[in-house]
Amino acid sequence: MIDSYVTRRTLEVAGRSYSYASLPALGERFDIQRLPYSMKILLENLLRHEDGVNVTQREIEAVANWDPQKEPATEIAFLPARVLLQDFTGVPCVVDLAAMRDAMQALGGDPDRINPLAPVELVIDHSVQVDVFGRADALGRNAEIEFQRNHERYAFLRWGQKALQDFRVVPPSTGIVHQVNLEYLARTVMTRDIDGATWAFPDTLFGTDSHTTMVNGLGVLGWGVGGIEAEAAMLGQASSMLIPQVVGFRLSGALPEGATATDLVLTVTDLLRRHGVVGKFVEFFGPGLQHLPLATRATLGNMAPEYGATCAICPIDAESIAYLKLSGRDAAQIALIEAYAKAQGLWHDAGSPQAGFSSIVELDLATVQPSLAGPKRPQDRVSLADMPGSYAQALRTLKGDDAAWDRQQARFLGEGGSTAVGHAESEHEHGPDACPDHAHCQLGHGSVVIAAITSCTNTSNPYVMIGAGLLARKAVARGLTAKPWVKTSLAPGSKVVTDYLEKTGLLSDLEKLGFYLVGYGCTTCIGNSGPLPEDVSQQIADHDYVVASVLSGNRNFEGRIHSEVKMNYLASPPLVVAFALAGTIDIDLTRQPLGRDRNGQAVYLKDIWPSNQEISALVASAVNHEMFARNYAEVFDGGPDWNAIEVPEGKLYTWDDASTYIKNPPYFDGMTMALTPVADIRGARCLGLFGDSITTDHISPAGSIKKDSPAGRYLIGRGVPPLEFNSYGSRRGNDDVMVRGTFANIRLRNRMLDGVEGGYTRHIPSGEQLAIYDAAMKYQAAGVPLVVIAGKEYGTGSSRDWAAKGTLLLGVKAVLAESFERIHRSNLVGMGVLPLQFMDGESAVSHGLTGHEVFDIQGLDGGNAHTATLTATAADGGKKRFQVKVMLLTPKEREFYRHGGILQYTLRTLARG
Template structure:
């Protein structure tokens, strides 16, 4: 490797001599002390990977060192993460692709072992656990058993990958949520490796196949979510091409007031930054308020970066980061290494340090943060707690004229278990008497909270909000309160450490008394794995078309994500989740109305049972220590008896089972040769879908349950799979036959070609000029494919918001979509489209579907692509009456490398040809 600035230096730590690429030595040539922390990390990355200009040259280093905060991004650099972290929903298709690439590289004349991770790659199985059982002591065991029954084939495939690939490890199920495991154990903060026979130190940086990889930013690790396609390229040693970003600084002042939580803070930050506009930008947090922000709170803020739209939301390495490394059981030797390296590189933050230069600065006094929730459909839509009832009533109006319609359920005997929460698997009584002496049965009504879930890495990684939930539960139980009988309650800790400290604090029993039994260690409700509602509750919702709600401590609440029968979804802190489980309804103002009546007949208000900040802090000090983390992570890759009972082969190439409905050799590389075809203009394209604003990757490629009467459901039944065995779209991402049928199949997606009707349907225009026919999007795409007609998708702003879901791009490609024209794209999804050879195009001059008078019946020609090199192209839309409308679009291939990817038909094709050519 090159070192044109002569930056290589040595550092002695713990009696060992290490080499590193010194930023202070670069400062002899360029002033860099004003650079934001994140850009210094990028700068070190360039220094370490300089290769004479083939990928990184002196000019790239100089451009970043001379970064202009006010300049629009224009200079391309190559970034190579130190490691990759995956979860199983996105990890399985990654491993499927790698297995398919081994077959393809052999077909091109190479060797299977050429397809092998070149950097540490760790997969955490956390997305497959579903809440089938709840509200009982054996819920955890039952859900674990069902998880393995559903996913044995997928897990066997991952065990094969663990044996077949170097630098690839799997954290088995029942361990924790990927981002929490990453924070508590996998993160190094500073990496050590070897180059030219010498020990080398460098910053820990990471790509993750989950958008909330940014949680690791809380401890000073630069990383962000990418699609599986980009992650695979990084695993195979390919740098990621990016433009030098703008960096927005957020100055934090003061401290949180009494009663405000880290969840309230992050919802406030999310709202502020989303309103300001930070899509594609880095965000850094600084200011005197950092001293009042525990590491767990920082991780909570970093976690939500996708929700405020930023690439990352990062904090510096400082004393608090070291405190957390020590708390979480890292060795003193490693902590000393982190501190010494950070200080040597100028990456260490001390209170009162000079502020960096930023492209823009926002200010937040944390004392102004108030208890809040977000919803009912987007995480950036923060609602102060005292306005939640008003917000609910406002959002109820579109669904029904009756704001408070009450639907009686059957009279029933009071359940013997008055602890609440429900039985294990299957139906249970949906109503019971409110109090022993009331004599009245409960009624289900609009606004009923039917799901209350303490879930998601965003909050379960934070001891303050988890212990606050436990304390609130203790206080509620002491007053004789319990969860409403129709609420499906669940506790999904992000790691076993959480269970241990809740048990140590003697709070788990109080949470269980309200039905919050541990249901599993995984994403559960936040990813849509909420499981079925009790039969009576579900039947009442369907029969009366009730508008019911969920309250969860998650980070996503998009339409159709949490549960198909739940239309309103609110994000909240864990203690508020407990409070709403007791209230059982959104039709209540928790700031002024009582939660319920205690055993003495007295009204109980939320303020009566809310724990103080001091009480929570003292409990953290008493219950948390390094021993909890060391014990839980001592043998993290070993797995339990269920995991180790799964058979796994050790062959270099995977033996595909043609009968499998979970794992299938994908068609991406069929007929592929070493020759690269030119990029051609698009002619005669039809519209597959016409969509509005904020179409999420959940809309495009749902992760939740599969409807029996959907194209994917029909396919599975044709293969002998009963609806009870469908599992979820997320679990079947290793099979393209299922996933292409699930693309644009979300029950809440609205195709404007059908007047905004919900569901994955469209209008198909036959080639013979016959009248349009309403079909499922999949069926229409297959008809168009038979007709030889290319397809386009039209959309509004923020297209592809949400999870880094590569199947949202893969499915789009396999449906035959050649281009997506939108007013704006979310960063990760745009990149994924490019990676799959789908052209992202952006309306210009404020134009859009409505202003151009488009209704989806037109034929489209897209010309002037210039083999992918054009910055703009011309679109001509021919209406049914023969008239035309012409407009310009921006071609969003943002870097020369992206142009190359697109010319090759996608990133994986590019990488495969590169590897085969250099055998």
């Protein structure tokens, strides 16, 4: 560490001495008191990593002199203190590290140099599926099925746990990664021994899940990145970023009766989407903050990707300390956190001065109303009273869709396919039909067929979970039941939730309405919703019903929750229970009854809705630190099934050529220490011409694998029967499977085709309509490079690494869009794919592009150019020539691109020593 500004100081806490880079010391030269909390953390990170090369006085002074109104232009290097993985995105990370060990040896280096240089924790939470539900044994059966499906993956992760240093795995059936992070893994202030001294510094992290931002509620700065960025951070490579703008969100007042944390966050998402915070930091402040418990702050942080922010943070204050105590953190650690925050000017209280922000958004909490969001985007908030209107509008839109879409969907369902994990071909029991002989199934348009209390967003929050339990108790007391066609499930974020629900007796009340515990994992929110009862599924297919799901999740993009469910609404856990009782979304729960009690009297939502006082009193009496201490005492140990897995030995992984789960990827094939010069792209064809809002869920393989898809045909060719296909997510460690599922989402619309939905394209010049993978392979065989063309907001969504990896492996050299989501653009660069952007106001439409042209991209100047010339040549020889922006935004990104990607750059750097 170079200490140009002499900021090293010593902090004494409970008899221990800690070195730290003092922000107040730097404040003697710069006015840093005006900096937002998050900007101070970035500044400390630079001070501590100053080396004269990657971090110099220039970067430190740029942050210290931060102008809130200035557009981001200055690059800084940020190195997080730790990395957090979940298993879907974490397995490919560990696969890449294993492959890098092989490549390091091939380059003549030491494979042991490929090790995490910062703490890495992986939580297995994305693999459990809701195969069994509505039964007391659902948890055990789903866990048993999970181990059967994922044995190879889990054995590989156990190898990583043994072979890699500073890498720990939280086994299955423990909790959701973000809730485990909030309740246990987060340090808030970290320590490390460096050159004989113990240093204290803010806890910062990268996570391979976009909702890593949930821990922002605890004052921890971190955000979601692609797996490739996470791998670089593991290997000590700082991430280049532009100094961001910071939007202040001022909260006043308090939530009214009937409004929940979910309603608040859906309101905030709506407001911030309209304000525009993509690529910016958001920081909450104001007198209303004191009324928000830590769990609600975490809910606000969690949804940052939904409103487009990089992070959404609350500062450290007395509520943070109270939560750390409640969650069973070590007393000495808590003392250090408070002392450090106060010493650094990171502590917030009523007397703290207001920081300077790039802009300010305000919300009076008293104005928040019960809300949902849908039917297909989390930012589309709908007040509870407006649900019938939302439903009617969505129904008109969906029923007015292309007839071709209906034909394709009917054909697909007739083959037993589904984008949802756990499709109709699953070999595991689904339970009896929901409505034998359809005697009680009054299914129709708007019927709620899935009601799921799921996802980290809300299952971390005891106020909404206990609220759901109290509503269930009151409903049961009045004799109400969930409608028989509703698939109900309860998937808490941690075992602590189960503890307090059992302690209060509310778990039993939820079970009486069908909300049995199905697993500890993300389940429905990531598409692991499992199959619908066969008779419900059949009715949907027979009558082409537009049915709905209501879930307490954070994502509801098209095709994500379940392929047979076209409308998906996000809601608080109590509202999830309420809509399970109603059985339809075509209802105004503020005026219409949920049902009738035993005496035939109408029961309204207001009759069974618990008061804020009831909920708070029960939370205070039921949730205690002993629950956290007990459940996290042996969090890394795992149960008998986990520990019975045989673990491969050795510092190099022994790849099994027969495995269809874990495979050595081709990224380093033929790699040498010498760089291949960056050339212009000539003679390219368009693989897909897309519109606005193409998400990474559209691009990345997800859900189940159809037997007639390229991936399905590949697996069958390898001797895997359809009953054992499992999901794309479970096979992320096998590039042969994943590349075949890239751009295969059944809701994808390629404008090169008329009235066709799904992963298809037009092969040029043959004119054949082919699966995108099949067309890409024909182009590759002919040596033809590819481009993808799209509209605005390309790459939003949470499916990170394979959206970029699959794009590369299909042979795509460049993606041209009107605008990009921050992480996906960065991930494309990280995989060596060139992101290009139309000039402002221009688009594929304005240039008359059809996707049938030949494309030349010239003037890249070895990756140094800021603009390039694109020439589109039509079949008749006509040419359209225009300028595009080269979206390599920093010198480090240009370096990554020249190396062919961040992994190659890192590997060459480590091999050189």
